[in-house]
Amino acid sequence: MPEGHTIHRLARDQRRDLAGHLVRASSPQGRFAVGAADLDGRVLLGTEARGKHLFHHYEGSRLLYVHLGLIGKFHRDRLDEPARLGEVRLRLEGRAMRWDLTGPMRCDLIAVTEYEQIVSDLGPDPLRRGARAADFVTRLRRKRAPVAAALLDQTVIAGIGNVYRSELLFLRGIHPARPAATLDEDEAHQLWDEAVAQLRLGLRLNRIVTISAEDRYGRAAGRVPAGERLYVYQRAGLPCRRCGAPIERAVLGARKVWWCPIDQPLRA
DNA sequence: TACATATGATCAT
Protein backbone atom coordinates (compact mmCIF):
# COMPACT_ATOMS: atom_id res chain seq x y z
CA MET A 1 0.00 0.00 0.00
CA PRO A 2 2.71 2.37 -0.86
CA GLU A 3 1.87 6.03 -1.22
CA GLY A 4 3.86 8.71 0.57
CA HIS A 5 2.16 8.25 3.91
CA THR A 6 3.23 4.57 3.95
CA ILE A 7 6.86 5.40 3.32
CA HIS A 8 6.99 8.11 5.98
CA ARG A 9 5.37 5.75 8.43
CA LEU A 10 7.92 3.06 7.61
CA ALA A 11 10.79 5.51 8.09
CA ARG A 12 9.44 6.44 11.51
CA ASP A 13 8.65 2.90 12.67
CA GLN A 14 11.93 1.45 11.42
CA ARG A 15 13.87 4.25 13.07
CA ARG A 16 12.19 3.42 16.37
CA ASP A 17 12.77 -0.32 15.99
CA LEU A 18 16.22 -0.40 14.49
CA ALA A 19 18.16 2.86 14.77
CA GLY A 20 20.97 3.37 17.23
CA HIS A 21 21.88 -0.29 17.41
CA LEU A 22 23.62 -3.01 15.51
CA VAL A 23 21.37 -4.49 12.82
CA ARG A 24 21.49 -8.01 11.46
CA ALA A 25 20.85 -7.99 7.70
CA SER A 26 20.29 -10.91 5.36
CA SER A 27 18.63 -11.77 2.08
CA PRO A 28 16.75 -15.06 2.47
CA GLN A 29 15.63 -14.93 -1.15
CA GLY A 30 19.19 -14.21 -2.24
CA ARG A 31 18.74 -11.37 -4.68
CA PHE A 32 20.24 -8.83 -2.29
CA ALA A 33 22.80 -11.16 -0.75
CA VAL A 34 25.87 -9.02 -1.37
CA GLY A 35 24.28 -5.81 -0.14
CA ALA A 36 22.81 -7.47 2.93
CA ALA A 37 26.18 -8.99 3.82
CA ASP A 38 27.72 -5.53 3.62
CA LEU A 39 25.09 -4.08 5.93
CA ASP A 40 25.11 -6.95 8.41
CA GLY A 41 26.41 -5.93 11.81
CA ARG A 42 26.38 -2.21 11.15
CA VAL A 43 24.57 0.40 13.23
CA LEU A 44 21.60 2.12 11.64
CA LEU A 45 22.15 5.85 12.12
CA GLY A 46 18.85 7.13 10.75
CA THR A 47 16.04 6.75 8.24
CA GLU A 48 14.55 9.16 5.78
CA ALA A 49 11.44 9.29 3.59
CA ARG A 50 11.23 11.45 0.47
CA GLY A 51 7.94 11.01 -1.30
CA LYS A 52 7.80 7.28 -2.05
CA HIS A 53 11.55 6.80 -1.61
CA LEU A 54 12.98 5.32 1.59
CA PHE A 55 16.58 5.63 2.75
CA HIS A 56 18.54 4.07 5.61
CA HIS A 57 21.81 5.63 6.68
CA TYR A 58 24.24 3.11 8.20
CA GLU A 59 27.65 3.56 9.76
CA GLY A 60 30.49 3.37 7.31
CA SER A 61 28.63 5.66 4.87
CA ARG A 62 26.42 2.81 3.70
CA LEU A 63 23.20 4.10 2.16
CA LEU A 64 20.29 1.71 1.62
CA TYR A 65 17.67 2.73 -0.93
CA VAL A 66 14.25 1.05 -1.09
CA HIS A 67 11.41 1.83 -3.44
CA LEU A 68 8.42 -0.44 -2.92
CA GLY A 69 6.87 0.08 -6.34
CA LEU A 70 3.39 -1.26 -6.83
CA ILE A 71 3.62 -4.47 -4.86
CA GLY A 72 6.56 -4.11 -2.51
CA LYS A 73 5.84 -4.54 1.17
CA PHE A 74 7.51 -4.48 4.57
CA HIS A 75 6.29 -6.97 7.15
CA ARG A 76 6.98 -6.27 10.82
CA ASP A 77 7.22 -9.15 13.31
CA ARG A 78 8.64 -9.75 16.75
CA LEU A 79 11.90 -11.65 16.77
CA ASP A 80 10.33 -14.39 18.86
CA GLU A 81 7.66 -14.97 16.23
CA PRO A 82 8.48 -17.36 13.40
CA ALA A 83 10.07 -15.74 10.36
CA ARG A 84 7.62 -15.44 7.52
CA LEU A 85 7.86 -17.62 4.47
CA GLY A 86 7.98 -16.18 1.02
CA GLU A 87 10.29 -14.17 -1.15
CA VAL A 88 12.09 -12.03 1.40
CA ARG A 89 14.57 -9.83 -0.44
CA LEU A 90 15.88 -8.13 2.69
CA ARG A 91 15.54 -9.08 6.35
CA LEU A 92 16.55 -6.57 9.02
CA GLU A 93 16.63 -7.60 12.66
CA GLY A 94 17.09 -5.26 15.59
CA ARG A 95 16.89 -5.97 19.30
CA ALA A 96 13.24 -7.00 19.33
CA MET A 97 11.73 -6.63 15.88
CA ARG A 98 12.22 -8.10 12.43
CA TRP A 99 11.44 -6.26 9.20
CA ASP A 100 11.02 -8.39 6.07
CA LEU A 101 10.94 -6.74 2.66
CA THR A 102 9.19 -8.46 -0.27
CA GLY A 103 8.62 -7.42 -3.86
CA PRO A 104 10.41 -4.05 -3.95
CA MET A 105 10.99 -2.25 -7.20
CA ARG A 106 14.40 -1.17 -5.87
CA CYS A 107 16.50 -2.39 -2.96
CA ASP A 108 20.10 -1.32 -3.34
CA LEU A 109 23.10 0.22 -1.68
CA ILE A 110 23.66 3.49 -3.49
CA ALA A 111 26.24 6.25 -3.65
CA VAL A 112 25.55 9.67 -2.20
CA THR A 113 25.54 11.09 -5.72
CA GLU A 114 22.61 8.87 -6.67
CA TYR A 115 20.80 9.80 -3.48
CA GLU A 116 21.24 13.47 -4.28
CA GLN A 117 19.99 12.91 -7.81
CA ILE A 118 16.84 11.12 -6.59
CA VAL A 119 16.06 13.82 -4.06
CA SER A 120 16.69 16.71 -6.42
CA ASP A 121 14.34 15.23 -9.03
CA LEU A 122 11.38 15.31 -6.64
CA GLY A 123 8.72 17.95 -6.23
CA PRO A 124 7.73 19.14 -2.75
CA ASP A 125 6.66 16.41 -0.32
CA PRO A 126 3.51 17.37 1.61
CA LEU A 127 4.69 15.29 4.57
CA ARG A 128 8.01 17.06 4.87
CA ARG A 129 8.49 20.01 7.19
CA GLY A 130 9.37 23.09 5.23
CA ALA A 131 7.82 21.89 1.97
CA ARG A 132 6.56 24.93 0.10
CA ALA A 133 3.02 25.16 -1.26
CA ALA A 134 4.12 27.83 -3.72
CA ASP A 135 6.61 25.39 -5.21
CA PHE A 136 3.82 22.91 -5.89
CA VAL A 137 1.54 25.59 -7.32
CA THR A 138 4.21 26.69 -9.76
CA ARG A 139 5.12 23.19 -10.88
CA LEU A 140 1.49 22.09 -11.25
CA ARG A 141 0.37 25.09 -13.26
CA ARG A 142 3.22 24.65 -15.70
CA LYS A 143 1.74 21.33 -16.85
CA ARG A 144 -0.54 21.09 -19.83
CA ALA A 145 -1.46 17.48 -18.91
CA PRO A 146 -4.71 16.62 -17.13
CA VAL A 147 -4.48 17.49 -13.47
CA ALA A 148 -5.00 13.82 -12.60
CA ALA A 149 -1.89 12.91 -14.58
CA ALA A 150 0.11 15.81 -13.12
CA LEU A 151 -0.63 14.63 -9.57
CA LEU A 152 1.10 11.30 -10.31
CA ASP A 153 4.16 13.14 -11.61
CA GLN A 154 6.64 12.93 -8.74
CA THR A 155 8.46 16.03 -9.99
CA VAL A 156 5.26 18.02 -9.38
CA ILE A 157 4.44 16.64 -5.93
CA ALA A 158 6.22 13.77 -4.20
CA GLY A 159 4.25 10.97 -2.61
CA ILE A 160 0.85 11.10 -4.29
CA GLY A 161 -0.35 7.79 -5.76
CA ASN A 162 -3.40 6.48 -7.51
CA VAL A 163 -5.70 6.48 -4.47
CA TYR A 164 -4.88 9.94 -3.22
CA ARG A 165 -5.05 11.57 -6.64
CA SER A 166 -8.67 10.56 -7.14
CA GLU A 167 -9.63 11.33 -3.57
CA LEU A 168 -7.94 14.74 -3.45
CA LEU A 169 -9.62 15.84 -6.68
CA PHE A 170 -12.99 14.77 -5.32
CA LEU A 171 -12.41 16.63 -2.07
CA ARG A 172 -11.55 19.81 -3.97
CA GLY A 173 -14.33 19.38 -6.56
CA ILE A 174 -11.91 19.31 -9.49
CA HIS A 175 -12.56 17.21 -12.60
CA PRO A 176 -9.57 14.93 -13.26
CA ALA A 177 -9.43 15.75 -16.99
CA ARG A 178 -8.94 19.47 -16.50
CA PRO A 179 -5.54 20.56 -17.78
CA ALA A 180 -3.37 21.36 -14.76
CA ALA A 181 -2.57 24.76 -16.23
CA THR A 182 -6.24 25.79 -16.04
CA LEU A 183 -6.30 25.60 -12.25
CA ASP A 184 -6.11 29.05 -10.70
CA GLU A 185 -3.72 29.76 -7.85
CA ASP A 186 -6.37 29.35 -5.18
CA GLU A 187 -7.46 25.97 -6.51
CA ALA A 188 -3.86 24.79 -6.63
CA HIS A 189 -3.11 26.06 -3.13
CA GLN A 190 -6.19 24.38 -1.75
CA LEU A 191 -5.24 21.15 -3.48
CA TRP A 192 -1.86 21.32 -1.72
CA ASP A 193 -3.48 22.03 1.65
CA GLU A 194 -5.80 19.07 1.12
CA ALA A 195 -2.82 16.85 0.28
CA VAL A 196 -1.03 17.92 3.45
CA ALA A 197 -4.08 17.25 5.60
CA GLN A 198 -4.95 13.92 4.02
CA LEU A 199 -1.44 12.49 3.96
CA ARG A 200 -0.90 13.52 7.57
CA LEU A 201 -4.04 11.65 8.51
CA GLY A 202 -2.94 8.67 6.46
CA LEU A 203 0.45 8.72 8.19
CA ARG A 204 -1.20 8.78 11.62
CA LEU A 205 -3.70 6.01 10.83
CA ASN A 206 -1.27 4.02 8.66
CA ARG A 207 -4.04 3.72 6.08
CA ILE A 208 -5.87 5.94 3.64
CA VAL A 209 -9.08 7.39 5.08
CA THR A 210 -10.33 10.47 3.28
CA ILE A 211 -13.99 10.48 4.27
CA SER A 212 -14.80 13.59 6.29
CA ALA A 213 -16.08 13.68 9.85
CA GLU A 214 -19.55 14.78 8.79
CA ASP A 215 -19.80 11.95 6.29
CA ARG A 216 -18.82 9.22 8.74
CA TYR A 217 -21.60 9.83 11.24
CA GLY A 218 -19.49 10.49 14.30
CA ARG A 219 -17.25 7.48 13.91
CA ALA A 220 -13.59 8.10 14.62
CA ALA A 221 -11.47 8.05 11.47
CA GLY A 222 -9.55 5.03 12.67
CA ARG A 223 -12.75 3.03 13.08
CA VAL A 224 -14.29 3.55 9.68
CA PRO A 225 -14.98 0.07 8.23
CA ALA A 226 -13.07 -1.03 5.15
CA GLY A 227 -15.09 -0.15 2.08
CA GLU A 228 -16.33 3.09 3.64
CA ARG A 229 -13.06 4.99 3.83
CA LEU A 230 -12.92 6.54 0.38
CA TYR A 231 -15.20 8.70 -1.76
CA VAL A 232 -14.44 7.61 -5.31
CA TYR A 233 -11.45 5.24 -5.64
CA GLN A 234 -12.61 1.91 -7.11
CA ARG A 235 -16.24 2.92 -6.76
CA ALA A 236 -17.23 3.04 -10.44
CA GLY A 237 -21.01 2.87 -10.84
CA LEU A 238 -21.65 3.14 -7.11
CA PRO A 239 -23.53 6.17 -5.76
CA CYS A 240 -21.50 9.20 -4.75
CA ARG A 241 -21.43 9.45 -0.96
CA ARG A 242 -22.30 13.16 -1.23
CA CYS A 243 -24.86 13.41 -4.03
CA GLY A 244 -25.77 9.88 -5.09
CA ALA A 245 -24.73 10.20 -8.72
CA PRO A 246 -22.94 7.13 -10.12
CA ILE A 247 -19.15 7.44 -9.86
CA GLU A 248 -17.37 7.49 -13.20
CA ARG A 249 -14.06 5.95 -14.24
CA ALA A 250 -11.54 6.56 -16.99
CA VAL A 251 -7.86 6.02 -17.69
CA LEU A 252 -5.69 9.12 -17.27
CA GLY A 253 -1.92 9.09 -17.01
CA ALA A 254 -1.89 5.33 -17.74
CA ARG A 255 -3.87 4.62 -14.56
CA LYS A 256 -7.52 4.43 -13.69
CA VAL A 257 -9.08 7.47 -12.13
CA TRP A 258 -12.51 7.83 -10.54
CA TRP A 259 -14.66 10.93 -10.03
CA CYS A 260 -18.19 12.18 -9.36
CA PRO A 261 -19.68 13.83 -12.46
CA ILE A 262 -21.83 16.16 -10.35
CA ASP A 263 -19.44 17.22 -7.61
CA GLN A 264 -16.49 17.54 -10.00
CA PRO A 265 -17.80 19.43 -13.03
CA LEU A 266 -15.51 19.82 -16.01
CA ARG A 267 -15.96 23.59 -16.22
CA ALA A 268 -13.64 25.61 -14.02
C1' DT B 1 -4.50 -24.32 -11.58
C1' DA B 2 -4.86 -20.16 -14.02
C1' DC B 3 -5.72 -15.63 -14.46
C1' DA B 4 -6.60 -10.81 -13.23
C1' DT B 5 -5.45 -7.25 -10.39
C1' DA B 6 -2.87 -4.12 -7.30
C1' DT B 7 -1.80 2.34 -3.44
C1' DG B 8 4.70 2.29 -9.16
C1' DA B 9 7.88 3.44 -12.46
C1' DT B 10 10.81 2.74 -16.54
C1' DC B 11 11.95 1.72 -21.08
C1' DA B 12 11.00 0.61 -25.98
C1' DT B 13 8.23 1.63 -29.91
Add this chain to the structure above:
DNA sequence: TGATCCTATGTAA
Protein backbone atom coordinates in the same frame (compact mmCIF):
# COMPACT_ATOMS: atom_id res chain seq x y z
C1' DT C 1 0.71 3.21 -25.71
C1' DG C 2 2.40 -1.27 -24.46
C1' DA C 3 5.66 -4.43 -22.32
C1' DT C 4 8.08 -5.29 -18.40
C1' DC C 5 9.67 -6.06 -13.49
C1' DC C 6 8.68 -7.39 -8.54
C1' DT C 7 5.00 -10.62 -5.28
C1' DA C 8 0.63 -11.68 -3.05
C1' DT C 9 -4.15 -12.24 -3.19
C1' DG C 10 -8.73 -12.98 -4.70
C1' DT C 11 -11.71 -14.95 -8.13
C1' DA C 12 -12.69 -17.98 -11.95
C1' DA C 13 -12.23 -22.33 -14.11
